[in-house]
Amino acid sequence: MREKKTHMKLILAAVFVLLLGGILCSLRITDITVTGSTRHTQEQMVDLLFPDSLDRNPLYCYYKDKFEPHLDIPFVADYDIIFRSPFKVEIMVYEKSIVGYVSYMNSYMYFDRDGIIVESTSTKLEGIPQISGLEFGQIALNEPLPVADQRIFTEILNLTQVLSIYELSVEEISYDSRGQATLHLGDVRVFLGDSDNMNGKISELKDMLPQLEGLKGTLYLDTYDEMDSDAMYSFIQD
Secondary structure: OHHHHHHHHHHHHHHHHHHHHHHHHHOOOOEEEEEOOOOOOHHHHHHHHOOOOHHHOHHHHHHHHHHOOOOOOOOEEEEEEEEEEOOEEEEEEEEOOOOEEEEEOOEEEEEOOOOEEEEEEOOOOOOOOEEEOOOEOOOOOOOEOOEOOOOHHHHHHHHHHHHHHOOOOOOEEEEOOOOOEEEEEOOEEEEEEOOOOHHHHHHHHHHHHHHHOOOOEEEEOOOOOOOOOOOOOOEEEO
């Protein structure tokens, strides 16, 4: 009798385990939100991270996120999958910091604040300026852009940060052999000269933009002097 009871308990335990396993395997993540992604839409991120039905199983999703290498996604440094419930997750995306790109062998090579090439693609990103005029050797992904003077990246970073503060978007920033910068805004070029008083130069440009609308030519702000509030700047039309 005791053996029969023990046998029955084992059968019931096995049935319970099978039922529990079936229930767990049938669970599906149905609510997915994405935060922190500006380079990819929510639909794109969901398609990348949950390509199959199995990927929406919370147990498999947790295992895959914690114990397998994360996917290599363009312009994404990493991501976290946070469980809000067995059916709801949040994907927190951490994007790579990008300040500009150079054109190289029919590709756009994007680099970060330290001049490290973080992405190579045939796609242009909105709001990221092309940096031209730099002389460099062979480029390799995840390696510094090989320029003679690495200090140029500090100047590029400072300039792009000031442009962001004043909400100015430029298509291109070109540098001459002396490291002097020129902005390209449509048909207007703005010669900034060296990196001195860059905040004041960009502030002056912001105020002058309405006057430049519809014009073609070069505005010279290299003579900017923060002590001269009545300064006049030359504009040479094409």
